[in-house]
Amino acid sequence: MSATLTTSYSTNITATNNKTRLGKKRTKQFFHFIYHYLCIIYRFFHDLLFIPHTTIQKKKTIPSQASNYYKNKTLILDLDETLVHSVRLGSEASFTQVSPSVIHKSIEVQSDKQRLFYEVYKRPHVDFFLKTISQWYRVVIYTASMAEYADPVIDWLDQEHMISQRLFRQSCVLRNGNYLKDVTLAEEDLCKVCLVDNSPVAFDLYKDNGIALPTWISNPNDESLLDLLPFLDALRFAADVRSILKLQHKQL
Numbered sequence: 001m002s003a004t005l006t007t008s009y010s011t012n013i014t015a016t017n018n019k020t021r022l023g024k025k026r027t028k029q030f031f032h033f034i035y036h037y038l039c040i041i042y043r044f045f046h047d048l049l050f051i052p053h054t055t056i057q058k059k060k061t062i063p064s065q066a067s068n069y070y071k072n073k074t075l076i077l078d079l080d081e082t083l084v085h086s087v088r089l090g091s092e093a094s095f096t097q098v099s100p101s102v103i104h105k106s107i108e109v110q111s112d113k114q115r116l117f118y119e120v121y122k123r124p125h126v127d128f129f130l131k132t133i134s135q136w137y138r139v140v141i142y143t144a145s146m147a148e149y150a151d152p153v154i155d156w157l158d159q160e161h162m163i164s165q166r167l168f169r170q171s172c173v174l175r176n177g178n179y180l181k182d183v184t185l186a187e188e189d190l191c192k193v194c195l196v197d198n199s200p201v202a203f204d205l206y207k208d209n210g211i212a213l214p215t216w217i218s219n220p221n222d223e224s225l226l227d228l229l230p231f232l233d234a235l236r237f238a239a240d241v242r243s244i245l246k247l248q249h250k251q252l
Contacts, residue, residue, distance in 0.1 A: 073236055074187035075137035076167075078197035079150055081215045083126050083141075083157065086149075089117040099220035105156055109149045120153050123216045127157075129225040134162035136236045140186040142167040142195065144179035144202075173205060180204045191240040196228070208242040 077083060085098070089106075098104070103122040108115060133139060139162055143150045147168040154166055165186055172179035181202045187193035195203060196211045203210030211231075214224050238244050 072192070073137050073241065074140060074193040075133055075232065076140045076142045076181070076183055076186050076193065076195040078181075078195070078199070078202065078213075079141055079143035079153065080145060081198045081217065082196060082213055083123055083130075084120050084153060085123070085217050086118045086120045086153065089119060098218040101220050102218070107149075107152045107156070109152070111146070111148050116149075118149065118153075120156065121218070122157070123225060124220060124222045125225045129229065130157065130162055131160070132229060133232055136233065138164050138187075140165040140167065142171070142181050142183075142186065144169050144172050144181075175204070178202075178204075182206075183209050190242060194235065194241050194245065208246050211245065211248070 080086060086107075098121055102124070105120050107118045107120050109118060110116075130139070141150070141154050141163055145168065147166075147170075150168055151166070154163060157163075167181075167185055169179065171185055172181055174180075178201045181195060181197070183190070183193050183195050183206050190206060190209060194209050194211055195206075196213050197203065198213050198215040200210065200212050203212075211228070213228065214222075216222050216224065235241055235244055
């Protein structure tokens with residue numbers, strides 16, 4: 001066998017192995033979310049079966065225990081590497097290859113008397129994701145970035161006004177060089193709030209309210225946001241989101 005054929009064969013084997021490992025990883029993640037989805041459904045119907053019988057008098061409405069399962073909950077979303085990826089033009093990172101099929105936009109930022117230009121890329125399916133979860137949750141963006149940069153990026157993402165609140169770096173807690181996020185700034189009731197972030201350290205103040213999402217940089221075939229939707233759909237019915245997220249953390 002010639003050297004050329006040997007190299008080609010080895011390259012094909014390597015590519016096949018990489019695809020196999022990626023497929024196994026995504027399959028594991030998918031079943032991970034499905035497992036916790038089923039846990040939520042089980043808890044929901046289990047508790048409903050044990051609702052105590054209440055005699056309802058005529059012309060008097062007594063709120064049932066079942067109605068407490070569906071309350072307005074708050075979903076906090078990180079920005080960079082969770083919903084978008086940005087590169088400052090002229091920096092070394094700007095030479096990173098991102099597929100032209102990924103939706104992107106150039107954004108100008110005025111900072112410290114200088115103008116900076118960023119190329120911002122949308123994570124695949126982010127528009128559908130935001131539109132869907134905004135029907136289930138009160139949506140908040142909480143980023144460790146400065147407002148001068150983050151505001152125009154959020155404006156671009158939120159042209160349909162789905163985001164209720166924005167929190168920036170000045171709202172983070174700086175600890176050992178890391179920016180931690182205080183979810184109570186968005187919702188004081190910890191039973192009703194969760195934070196989706198690609199950086200687990202962001203959860204350190206309230207670990208039982210965190211949902212980790214894989215970091216996104218450039219993969220045009222990423223489906224992590226879609227994979228998360230069934231879990232978020234079920235989580236909104238939990239009486240206390242922490243009871244479910246604790247199970248998730250034990251599996252990690």
